[in-house]
Amino acid sequence: MVRRVTLADVSRAAGVGMATVSRALAAQDHPDVNPATRERIRQIAKELGYRPSATARALRSGGYRALSAVVPDQTWGWWEPVIRGAFRVATQEGYQLLVHPIAGIQGGAAAVIEGLANVPTEGVMVFGSADDVAVRDAAERYNLPTVMIDDFAANVVLPTISADNRSGARTAVEHLISQGRRRIAILLAWEGSDYTDKRLAGYFDALDAAGIARDERLIIRCDDAEDESIPTWPRLDQVLEDDVEFDGLFCIADLLAAPALRSLRAGGRSVPRDVSVVGFDDERAAQLLDPPLTSIRQPYDSMGERAVHLLLRSIGGEQIPPSRVELPTKLIVRASSSHAIGERLAPKKTKASPTSR
Amino acid sequence: MVRRVTLADVSRAAGVGMATVSRALAAQDHPDVNPATRERIRQIAKELGYRPSATARALRSGGYRALSAVVPDQTWGWWEPVIRGAFRVATQEGYQLLVHPIAGIQGGAAAVIEGLANVPTEGVMVFGSADDVAVRDAAERYNLPTVMIDDFAANVVLPTISADNRSGARTAVEHLISQGRRRIAILLAWEGSDYTDKRLAGYFDALDAAGIARDERLIIRCDDAEDESIPTWPRLDQVLEDDVEFDGLFCIADLLAAPALRSLRAGGRSVPRDVSVVGFDDERAAQLLDPPLTSIRQPYDSMGERAVHLLLRSIGGEQIPPSRVELPTKLIVRASSSHAIGERLAPKKTKASPTSR
DNA sequence: TTGTATGCGTTATCAT
């Protein structure tokens, strides 16, 4: 309620017309105003603590171009590079990009969208939501063009952008095979979500194509994948203890790989010598692990770009059918899967004596 | 440019007055409208693809309450929990919180603030910026209340929130001392930034208080701290090779700890048996490391909360002097520094080595 | 170069 000082106030104080004030205060120097007056007016405006009303300005100049992104608060990090890509394109198209964290809002993404009714935004991209339908309903209430990014829902009711999880997983496993691995385990979590299904399917694709028999014992489930502080995966520990033989491990998410690496080390397996490990997502932590984790990088940038483009088309009046756009992933090879890199990284590992070389 | 359908359009199509339409479309069911008409109007509005103009709505109903956060794109992650805290308070106070990534914008934070002139926002918090002065100037141009969060600048020109880096560092080192460590090294980077200075000072504080002599050889500098893919820290490797004796390591950022742990392992040192390691920041990756990293958690939540409160006071017209508010940190003990935890984590390490070697 | 007046799309106040 402190938005008191208006153009009119300044105009009165300066003893000039509103138009002059408006011109004097314009962002890029307006030609039709006496430099002296401009300075004087700016001075007065400043003294008065005048702040332009972005609202009025936007209203007057035909809406103010902004897009919204609703981001989750569970797994932080992965959506950040997507925002970056989206941001770039949006800026380029003359749009602002507003980011709205869900951050424990009752009702999740849908509720945030309801709140968007009072935010001047023309379209919204929703990250990693499961309640697709609720989101769509909320968006429809306000005729708000909406795009989903990486939602878990098995069947889409809105245009959805995601990585090509199936072929990405296939690439990961094929990489393991190319390293001479034949007994390849998979570490699973979040079953029922679309991406888990797809990544599991990709795993099978690769095995089948290589003529490697599937083995139920090598499908390992993480019990409490939400607990990021878990030291090791009990099921994996069990497999190691039972001496079920395997020489490759595909973790369907980088997040699962950290405890897995600890399990392997605790179980006396050296990575990558005894077991090659590949993750999925290539999140920031991947290269911080020891050894640095080979992973499948999601096309974060393009996901953001595509989302914005789709949104803009939708804003432009085009009807975008609900379908899943799957963008290609990329294999990032690091030491956890590659002997060559692995050796180079830890040359002194077996020596265990400080004074080598 | 598709904002064609307005209240007037709907009113015309429905053959009723604008006021009725407005009432029918109101968020919480307006009492003064016939339920039948309401339904009819809503139907028509939907068919027409009517979307209320948040701008006009905000203009009419006296500004729309929003705060902005300008976040960096370099180090992703750390600001996220701060946003969460800020978001909670903002929501509670009836404010929207808009997040604006810098994401490669020419001119950095200051430029983003310039762009904010067209965004209906009442105050802005800027994360981790170095160009304090530019930010202040930009903010002043628009009389935009501004708060900095964790800026690097050595002297503040705006109210600034940060963690108490000095006492946090002291706590970290005291923890090492409490573990029986006496020869404690520090791993440094970004010298000249305020937080590095403070953390180094805290390190000295702890040593001095414990009567441990400072040793130049134990002050280790990371050369290219920006390169997150670096396998190990060359300077640290050198120290290890030279057999400079130390049994504790304080990394002034978690980020530095990952390569450090690899250096130690490559150098044949066991963590925490031979060397106890503590980081700073407690970012997500900390507990993914092997061993999980003891760290100093910044009070992210409260930082966000304080920022919002400060901003609201400033918006309320109060004059907030430029000063640094330092919030207390918290020691999070994990396996990298504690024998007890370390043992518990890797019980089989020495026992079961079926295939390796 | 400056001033006056109009309208952007809503909601609120008054009539009806």
Next chain:
DNA sequence: ATGATAACGCATACAA
């Protein structure tokens, strides 16, 4: 229960 109309704060077309 509904309709007409006046603001909200600004930018501009037009007049001076």
